[in-house]
Amino acid sequence: MRLTNVLRLFLFLPLLFVVSRTIAQELTNENSDSLIGPHVQLRSTWKGNIKASKTLSILLLAGHADSQGISGSGTAGEAVGLLGAEPMDPLITDELYWNLKVCKEVARLGKINGLNITFYDPGVRKIIDEKDPKTNWTNGFYHAMNGGYSLEIHFDAYGEYGYGPGLIPALTLNLNTIDESLARNFGRYPILFRGGLGSPRRQIRILEIGKLEGKLEQKLRDKRTSDSTINLISLRIVNSILEGVGSETISN
Numbered sequence: 001m002r003l004t005n006v007l008r009l010f011l012f013l014p015l016l017f018v019v020s021r022t023i024a025q026e027l028t029n030e031n032s033d034s035l036i037g038p039h040v041q042l043r044s045t046w047k048g049n050i051k052a053s054k055t056l057s058i059l060l061l062a063g064h065a066d067s068q069g070i071s072g073s074g075t076a077g078e079a080v081g082l083l084g085a086e087p088m089d090p091l092i093t094d095e096l097y098w099n100l101k102v103c104k105e106v107a108r109l110g111k112i113n114g115l116n117i118t119f120y121d122p123g124v125r126k127i128i129d130e131k132d133p134k135t136n137w138t139n140g141f142y143h144a145m146n147g148g149y150s151l152e153i154h155f156d157a158y159g160e161y162g163y164g165p166g167l168i169p170a171l172t173l174n175l176n177t178i179d180e181s182l183a184r185n186f187g188r189y190p191i192l193f194r195g196g197l198g199s200p201r202r203q204i205r206i207l208e209i210g211k212l213e214g215k216l217e218q219k220l221r222d223k224r225t226s227d228s229t230i231n232l233i234s235l236r237i238v239n240s241i242l243e244g245v246g247s248e249t250i251s252n
């Protein structure tokens with residue numbers, strides 16, 4: 001190989017790397033766009049303007065992790081609720097089953113990409129007293145009161161009961177750039193959605209990933225695509241947070 005060709009190759013390789021990385025990022029977004037479905041279509045005007053720090057302590061919670069077998073246990077999903085499929089785990093709703101998987105993957109991806117993020121699982125699946133120190137609400141509330149960011153992961157109800165992907169912000173005027181980025185990438189629920197839900201009243205953000213139905217649910221349930229679907233959704237969440245704290249996004 002002539003010297004000029006070697007030189008060209010050296011100049012070209014980094015460019016190829018940058019281009020392929022950008023394409024991979026776009027493909028990731030495109031795939032997860034069609035997976036999560038149309039964003040929530042409710043009128044909402046809030047903005048998250050306060051700059052979130054790269055070191056902000058983020059606590060992830062799996063929606064309904066402590067309320068199985070009582071009201072507020074989460075959606076059964078279209079497959080179980082409408083089409084007669086067996087639940088993924090007979091002891092918990094399918095929503096919680098997938099919430100737990102996404103939380104673990106978001107925490108894993110977030111940690112290796114420099115986020116100060118942990119996942120809290122109460123372990124006990126049925127806690128009647130909401131003030132019990134083990135509940136999501138108690139832990140999420142105290143984490144937020146101590147200056148942290150509490151984010152609860154959910155899938156929305158199927159059919160006419162769900163609204164679609166989006167962030168339900170906390171009931172506060174102090175919404176930050178992570179809130180803004182999650183809302184841009186998933187959708188923006190009004191600040192007083194349903195008059196103010198239990199979690200947002202306790203300063204815990206709710207992220208609805210998408211309605212547990214159709215293609216999204218089929219890809220989660222299909223053993224061949226389940227792990228990659230969890231990874232793709234988690235990547236979208238982690239990238240939204242990275243964007244929100246002003247860090248570079250990742251492609252896998």
Ligand SMILES: [Zn+2]
Nearest residue numbers: 063074154155
């Ligand atoms: Zn839920």
